[in-house]
Amino acid sequence: MLDKLNELLGGALRLDEPMSRYTSFRIGGLADAMLIPRDVVELKAGLHNARRLNIPITFIGNGSNLLVRDGGIRGLVIKLSGTLDWVHINGNVVRAGCGVLLSTLAHRAVDAGLKGLEFAAGIPGTLGGAVNMNAGAYDGEMKDVVTCARVLDYAGEEMELSYDDLGFGYRKSALQQKGLLAVEVTLELEVGDKEESLAKITELNRRRREKQPIALPSAGSVFKRPPGHYAGPLIEQAGLKGCRIGDAEVSTLHAGFIVNVGNATANDVLALIKHVQSTVQEKFDVTLEPEIRIIGEDKGEDE
Ligand SMILES: Cc1cc2nc3c(=O)[nH]c(=O)nc-3n(C[C@H](O)[C@H](O)[C@H](O)COP(=O)(O)OP(=O)(O)OC[C@H]3O[C@@H](n4cnc5c(N)ncnc54)[C@H](O)[C@@H]3O)c2cc1C
Structure with missing residues (x-):
């Protein structure tokens, strides 16, 4: 079935990938197949075809909150970091692809004179993984800044989730409960002072290095x-x-x-x-x- 999927995806799959390479723990057995989609079209094709062929799907971001067991992962792993990492900023509204790293996103916001995402600059995950986990640190959580998200279900169907639909709680969101994949996330930040924000990021990173x-x-x-x-x-x-x-x-x-x-x-x-x-x-x-x-x-x- 994986050969068939690979054929349908034009040979885009990596086979027998050691998950230890894709997790911050540096632990994990082989994934049968991995897709790092180049764009949303390839992502949807991966989801749609895997589903049609009854191949189980697991998605990961930067692998910084994961423990993958030693027997690895059966079926298809869709990895959403190193891809889909665009950022658009318009006024105080930031729209970004799920694959952008939080550190990159926080610095892009600061460069645009926006504050509110400094807490996230030291969290080593992607935007999608952070929304899924409602990641947070020090004085902030994703739920304070995210306003809505475009998501896909396992069949590749797209929908828009409002803030309420996202169902944020302590280290949880509706994405976890419903098995939805965030493709694009919108955040609302406040106008800030670039130097102050940079100083805050430097201080939080210093505290992190000292304590973690x-x-x-x-x-x-x-x-x-x-x-x-x-x-x-x-x-x-x-x-x-x-x-x-x-x-x-x-x-x-x-x-x-x-x-x-x-x-x-x-x-x-x-x-x-x-x-x-x-x-x-x-x-x-x-x-x-x-x-x-x-x-x-x-x-x-x-x-
Ligand atoms: C040194 C260190 C420090 C950390 N500090 C913090 C901290 O201060 N605060 C904190 O909250 N966390 C922290 N973490 C944990 C981790 O960085 C966060 O949970 C982060 O948000 C996970 O993002 P990720 O992209 O690595 O997701 P992954 O670990 O790859 O995946 C986590 C979950 O998110 C899901 N997921 C991934 N991408 C998407 C997507 N696009 N749409 C929907 N679901 C998706 C996966 O299926 C999985 O269930 C830390 C980790 C490390 C290693």
Whole structure:
């Protein structure tokens, strides 16, 4: 079926791609096939034909919030970074393709004299991934700046979602619940001062470098903030900083991060997540829920 799909897409597929190349964790088995669509026409053709051939579809952005299991991903992975990354700015309204990196978008906005997106400049994801996750940091979240989005469903049907339709909540959106792919996003920002915005980005990035293990592969904060608590301090108070399974380690800098200190497998990370969850549950009676998205298949015993 994948050969047929590749033929229909004019040979655009990459076959047996190691997902470790496409995730910030540097972990993950092979994807059967990957499409990095050059434009929306190719994206729609990929969705439409995969659906027609009953091939399962997974979409990813910059892979910065993903743990891909060691058995990889069956079917088609559609990767939406390094493509669809245009930006149009008109007054205080910014329209952009889902593939643009948040750092690029934040700097484009600042260059145009707009403020409001500084919080996002250090988040290593795409615009589409950030809308899906309602990504946020310091004093902002995507829900504060996004006004609407053009999305596709798994059959390649296009529709416009209003702010209310996007159903933003803490690290969630309607895109997650409904399995929709954002193609184009509109944001409304405020008129600002370029120097002030640049100074803010520099300061937030400094805080990030000081507090987060950004030099090591990770997927950012592993757990959502449990109501009334912060995950990092709880994990630290449970004595788990530096705790290691295989090459997966609870960061010694920020206990809310798990880092890959060498050749960690997804199984190492999953075992460490479980250990952290059960220890924190036992010590503090607090349930930690993963914020990172865990996708793909376990590795079979004979592999
Ligand atoms: C060092 C580090 C620091 C981080 N700091 C933060 C932080 O401060 N705040 C924060 O919120 N996150 C943070 N993250 C996590 C991550 O960067 C964000 O969640 C980011 O928004 C994910 O974007 P992505 O493009 O990498 O998406 P991916 O990780 O590739 O995908 C995440 C989810 O989004 C979906 N998706 C991707 N593209 C689209 C699209 N176009 N339409 C619909 N769904 C899509 C995927 O299917 C998947 O379910 C950090 C990660 C790292 C590694």
